[in-house]
Amino acid sequence: MKGPKSLDDLTQTLQELPGVGRKTAERLAFHILKSPVKDAKRLSDAITAVKEKVALCSVCFSITESDPCALCSDPERDKSVICVVEEPHDVFSLEKVGEFRGVYHVLMGALSPLEGIGPEELKIAELAARVKHGGVREVIVATNPNMEGEATAMYISRTLAPLQVLVTRIARGLPMGGDLEYADEMTLSKALSGRLKI
Amino acid sequence: MPLYESAAIILRSMRLGDSDKLVTFFTYKYGKMKAVAKGAVKTKSRYGGRLEPFNLVNMIAFGKEKAELLSLNTCDIQQMIPALCANLDTMARAWACAEFVDHLQRDRDENKEGFRLLVSTWRELAREKSNARQDLLLRIFQLKYLETAGLKPELEKCSGCGQKGGGQLSGFSARRGGAVCRGCFQADPTAIRVSPGAMMFMKKGLEMPMEKVGRLAAGQSVVEEIEKAVATFIQAHVRREMRTDRFLRLSALPVGDPGK
Numbered sequence: 001m002k003g004p005k006s007l008d009d010l011t012q013t014l015q016e017l018p019g020v021g022r023k024t025a026e027r028l029a030f031h032i033l034k035s036p037v038k039d040a041k042r043l044s045d046a047i048t049a050v051k052e053k054v055a056l057c058s059v060c061f062s063i064t065e066s067d068p069c070a071l072c073s074d075p076e077r078d079k080s081v082i083c084v085v086e087e088p089h090d091v092f093s094l095e096k097v098g099e100f101r102g103v104y105h106v107l108m109g110a111l112s113p114l115e116g117i118g119p120e121e122l123k124i125a126e127l128a129a130r131v132k133h134g135g136v137r138e139v140i141v142a143t144n145p146n147m148e149g150e151a152t153a154m155y156i157s158r159t160l161a162p163l164q165v166l167v168t169r170i171a172r173g174l175p176m177g178g179d180l181e182y183a184d185e186m187t188l189s190k191a192l193s194g195r196l197k198i
Numbered sequence: 199m200p201l202y203e204s205a206a207i208i209l210r211s212m213r214l215g216d217s218d219k220l221v222t223f224f225t226y227k228y229g230k231m232k233a234v235a236k237g238a239v240k241t242k243s244r245y246g247g248r249l250e251p252f253n254l255v256n257m258i259a260f261g262k263e264k265a266e267l268l269s270l271n272t273c274d275i276q277q278m279i280p281a282l283c284a285n286l287d288t289m290a291r292a293w294a295c296a297e298f299v300d301h302l303q304r305d306r307d308e309n310k311e312g313f314r315l316l317v318s319t320w321r322e323l324a325r326e327k328s329n330a331r332q333d334l335l336l337r338i339f340q341l342k343y344l345e346t347a348g349l350k351p352e353l354e355k356c357s358g359c360g361q362k363g364g365g366q367l368s369g370f371s372a373r374r375g376g377a378v379c380r381g382c383f384q385a386d387p388t389a390i391r392v393s394p395g396a397m398m399f400m401k402k403g404l405e406m407p408m409e410k411v412g413r414l415a416a417g418q419s420v421v422e423e424i425e426k427a428v429a430t431f432i433q434a435h436v437r438r439e440m441r442t443d444r445f446l447r448l449s450a451l452p453v454g455d456p457g458k
Contacts (some may be wrong), residue, residue: 113445114293114296118445126387154285186246
């Protein structure tokens with residue numbers, strides 16, 4: 001049976017969200033329908049606000065409500081160390097650790113030859129411009145440890161080579177709490193080559 | 199539900215949804231197959247780095263008889279070729295081989311010769327340090343792979359009039375299907391000039407095993423001629439733009455150029 005048009009529209013819209021199928025979309029739509037008007041309004045206001053207020057920082061391309069973002073304008077952060085990540089949510093993951101005191105640069109993706117994503121689609125030229133501007137002594141490439149992330153790291157290292165800046169790559173290897181027995185050959189090989197003196 | 203167990207090459211691996219991966223395998227027994235690896239993106243996934251491209255693996259997947267997507271059950275590395283990822287240039291060529299197979303190979307169409315060819319080409323690419331020789335390996339691989347798909351270009355005689363003779367063949371027409379004589383070359387505006395030397399290297403490359411192609415002493419200009427001829431042939435017969443071509447041009451950029 002076909003439901004009211006507004007309910008169908010809401011289900012359809014929710015279904016467009018990642019990981020939401022028809023059944024889940026229907027459940028969410030009915031939940032919103034049953035909720036008090038103020039709760040539904042709060043949800044719609046939150047969605048509108050995030051679209052209207054959140055933009056990209058003009059320096060690091062992370063998401064922010066003020067430009068430059070809180071991290072870029074923080075005088076306590078070490079501006080001479082830039083950590084390069086693929087997506088804005090990677091900044092939040094690294095910030096949760098609370099150990100890194102430098103600043104970030106978000107590439108907005110990674111090089112992907114098979115998807116046709118080249119450096120023009122990424123913020124690599126902007127990174128080179130930041131380094132050229134001066135005052136940067138280290139660029140830490142924290143792209144994902146997969147083939148695309150590795151290619152991006154190599155490309156960045158090649159691009160920044162003439163700028164006399166130290167380009168480093170985050171360590172790759174075994175996750176804490178894991179077990180050697182279950183580690184794959186590739187991870188073990190990276191863990192061995194990236195070993196540290198204790 | 200049938201179980202599919204085979205040695206396989208990972209052609210590509212992409213994120214699917216929140217934490218899954220969609221992996222394209224080129225299996226020895228069944229040809230190309232796609233499978234979903236649940237939770238593969240998670241740090242503590244049992245797959246770890248096993249699903250990265252260029253790995254030679256043993257895989258077990260299951261799914262319905264004619265299902266387009268299978269579910270991956272097990273994937274163990276049989277062999278890694280780490281030298282393929284040692285630098286951007288080699289990686290670009292290895293990716294170009296993977297994309298070529300992905301485009302040419304239909305799902306579940308067994309091609310054991312193509313499988314062996316890809317593995318040997320990657321091994322040779324990993325061994326070869328010179329960019330020109332790697333380019334030659336890539337183009338000869340493409341010619342050989344086209345042959346396994348029944349698309350071998352004619353290099354023995356003129357593909358226009360059928361006239362035989364090595365030295366007489368002075369052009370290459372993708373439209374006609376291969377080498378052309380002087381007369382047919384002049385009559386075909388799409389034909390490109392290819393020197394007898396480049397023609398000979400293509401012929402030899404097709405005849406010899408991949409392990410020996412790297413030993414062919416072809417100069418940069420000959421490699422460029424071969425590259426052009428193969429590219430026009432692919433464009434005319436495969437009718438798909440190779441996305442990795444852009445990446446190959448990128449890897450050739452001088453150090454320090456951000457590519458904009």
